[in-house]
Amino acid sequence: MDHVNEKIREYIVTTWLSGDARGFDDESDLQESGILDSFSTMALVAFLDETFRVHLGAVDVAATTFKSVTTIARLVREKTAHAA
Amino acid sequence: MTRLERLVSPWATRTPNHPAIEGDETLTYGELDALANRFARAFIANDIRPGDRIGIHLPRSGRGVAAMLGALRAGAVYVPLDPGSPPVRVQLIARDCGLRHVVISPPLLAGWLAQGVHEPVEHFFLSAEGPAPALPSIARAHQWSEIQGTDGSPVPSPGAGSDDLAYILYTSGSTGVPKGVMLSHRNALAFVDWAAEAIHLSQADRVASVAPFHFDLSVFDIWASLSRGSTVVIVDEATVISGQRMLDRIHAGRISTWYSVPSALLLMLENGCLAERGAPSLRTVFFAGEVFPVKHLVRAMGAIPNARFFNLFGPTETNVCTAYEVVSPPKPGESAIPIGRASCGDVLSILDAEGAPVGDGETGELHVDGPTVMLGYWNGGRRTAARRPYPTGDLVSRRLDGELMYHGRRDHQVKIHGFRIELGEVESALLCHPAVREAIAIASDQKLATVIVPSDGALSVLDVKRWCAARLPRYMVPSDVRLVPDLPRTSSGKIDRVRVRTAVVSGDISLLRSAQTAGT
Numbered sequence: 324m325d326h327v328n329e330k331i332r333e334y335i336v337t338t339w340l341s342g343d344a345r346g347f348d349d350e351s352d353l354q355e356s357g358i359l360d361s362f363s364t365m366a367l368v369a370f371l372d373e374t375f376r377v378h379l380g381a382v383d384v385a386a387t388t389f390k391s392v393t394t395i396a397r398l399v400r401e402k403t404a405h406a407a
Numbered sequence: 408m409t410r411l412e413r414l415v416s417p418w419a420t421r422t423p424n425h426p427a428i429e430g431d432e433t434l435t436y437g438e439l440d441a442l443a444n445r446f447a448r449a450f451i452a453n454d455i456r457p458g459d460r461i462g463i464h465l466p467r468s469g470r471g472v473a474a475m476l477g478a479l480r481a482g483a484v485y486v487p488l489d490p491g492s493p494p495v496r497v498q499l500i501a502r503d504c505g506l507r508h509v510v511i512s513p514p515l516l517a518g519w520l521a522q523g524v525h526e527p528v529e530h531f532f533l534s535a536e537g538p539a540p541a542l543p544s545i546a547r548a549h550q551w552s553e554i555q556g557t558d559g560s561p562v563p564s565p566g567a568g569s570d571d572l573a574y575i576l577y578t579s580g581s582t583g584v585p586k587g588v589m590l591s592h593r594n595a596l597a598f599v600d601w602a603a604e605a606i607h608l609s610q611a612d613r614v615a616s617v618a619p620f621h622f623d624l625s626v627f628d629i630w631a632s633l634s635r636g637s638t639v640v641i642v643d644e645a646t647v648i649s650g651q652r653m654l655d656r657i658h659a660g661r662i663s664t665w666y667s668v669p670s671a672l673l674l675m676l677e678n679g680c681l682a683e684r685g686a687p688s689l690r691t692v693f694f695a696g697e698v699f700p701v702k703h704l705v706r707a708m709g710a711i712p713n714a715r716f717f718n719l720f721g722p723t724e725t726n727v728c729t730a731y732e733v734v735s736p737p738k739p740g741e742s743a744i745p746i747g748r749a750s751c752g753d754v755l756s757i758l759d760a761e762g763a764p765v766g767d768g769e770t771g772e773l774h775v776d777g778p779t780v781m782l783g784y785w786n787g788g789r790r791t792a793a794r795r796p797y798p799t800g801d802l803v804s805r806r807l808d809g810e811l812m813y814h815g816r817r818d819h820q821v822k823i824h825g826f827r828i829e830l831g832e833v834e835s836a837l838l839c840h841p842a843v844r845e846a847i848a849i850a851s852d853q854k855l856a857t858v859i860v861p862s863d864g865a866l867s868v869l870d871v872k873r874w875c876a877a878r879l880p881r882y883m884v885p886s887d888v889r890l891v892p893d894l895p896r897t898s899s900g901k902i903d904r905v906r907v908r909t910a911v912v913s914g915d916i917s918l919l920r921s922a923q924t925a926g927t
Binding site: 339341345351356357358360362363364384 | 870
């Protein structure tokens with residue numbers, strides 16, 4: 324669902340880009356752009372848990388899954404599909 | 408023992424099969440000792456002269472420790488380089504202290520080469536098998552197999568004294584260039600011996616390595632452990648970001664001794680279920696680098712009731728100069744715990760702005776003299792000797808019971824999650840951006856914020872973050888970036904830092920009118 328991407332994008336733009344979405348899209352590299360570090364990653368995991376009820380284990384949080392809005396949304400969809 | 412490189416050999420003779428370092432690979436004392444000799448011989452065969460600096464640029468590992476030992480045995484000085492820093496910053500350090508030799512992992516070398524700059528390095532020693540890198544003609548790469556094939560028998564001692572420079576730790580520099588803190592064998596051993604004795608560290612202990620090697624906390628993990636024949640258990644970078652993984656590692660690794668910033672313990676409380684799972688193997692918890700909020704310290708002590716907790720304090724320049732054992736959990740209403748009293752043989756004084764001692768309860772700047780005070784700075788290619796007693800820049804007061812309390816910094820140095828940051832270095836990186844006219848960096852509530860006046864309206868928050876991430880270590884990339892049309896000024900025309908700070912801390916950025924165009 325597109326609203327998964329949208330919610331994640333909105334959260335990132337509000338929380339770490341001061342609401343300034345210019346230049347940011349679903350493929351933007353969250354590591355290379357300095358948005359995600361260990362502490363913002365933990366906050367994002369908590370957000371995903373609250374918003375989508377997905378419980379991410381240590382193995383889910385990796386550089387490949389937390390690369391962009393697209394890869395995170397994919398992970399969320401996989402997790403919710405498993406739970407359903 | 409008077410020099411770091413001599414700590415290991417006695418254990419290699421006595422208990423050669425005891426694990427010295429456990430990580431992806433385990434090295435016994437015998438293996439570590441021999442590998443250190445191989446590195447030393449490889450360095451000597453490749454034009455290392457006494458006092459030369461050798462860069463160590465690889466993830467925390469037994470091979471990294473062996474390379475440090477090898478550097479010292481070759482009569483050289485080791486410089487740990489941050490594997491998480493952008494190559495540009497690492498190369499700034501390499502040029503600053505003239506690194507002609509660097510021990511490096513193949514992926515990190517690929518990062519250097521992608522930047523196209525490698526001066527002044529002449530010899531890269533690869534820490535693992537990898538494809539032969541395409542190097543410019545003046546530099547040589549030495550494959551891992553070359554190190555392995557080198558003779559591992561004892562090398563003649565470089566035979567120098569304990570006041571020789573042993574290693575340089577680069578920290579954030581206020582002028583925008585990282586600054587090298589020069590530490591001697593004596594500096595390290597004064598702390599290492601004090602700490603090992605305070606907790607009766609022994610061969611049975613399993614000591615976590617959590618802090619990066621370029622941070623002073625790691626001096627305990629590595630050298631205290633090796634001095635007592637204990638085992639270093641590497642808690643790798645991927646583990647340190649997750650409270651759950653860290654606690655798993657403590658349990659599985661039967662870790663007895665832990666030294667980290669409070670943030671790491673907090674992460675285990677919040678995401679690792681520390682309160683429920685406990686950590687029964689831990690008998691000592693050292694913490695340092697930032698204030699441990701009392702309410703969280705109480706929870707941590709409740710979760711690990713059998714461990715002794717110590718608050719250690721000191722800038723990199725003095726290693727650790729005060730210590731406080733938290734004998735019982737702070738009582739409700741206690742807002743902060745002390746940083747304690749002088750440790751490691753240091754002598755402390757608290758002085759006012761005129762250099763006169765302050766009275767009990769009054770705040771002044773902490774000055775330190777004694778065996779842990781650094782030799783000086785290595786900066787801009789020059790060495791400067793440390794002032795003694797060394798003015799730390801930390802504001803403290805002495806309670807009536809003699810314990811010191813910490814009250815912050817007198818300059819623009821801040822700590823965020825234990826990482827030491829000079830706001831000037833962040834501002835300097837921001838000001839290099841062609842579209843940034845003015846920039847102020849501020850630390851607030853464990854977050855780094857910046858307020859920027861762009862000279863080009865096209866500059867976005869994302870542009871600013873990308874720019875910083877390519878130049879600064881991740882912990883120095885501001886998490887909160889604000890673009891405004893102008894900054895408040897004082898009557899003398901300088902930027903009014905206090906008003907900028909108030910606006911950022913209160914979250915009411917309208918105090919600084921937003922420069923972002925509507926509809927973005």
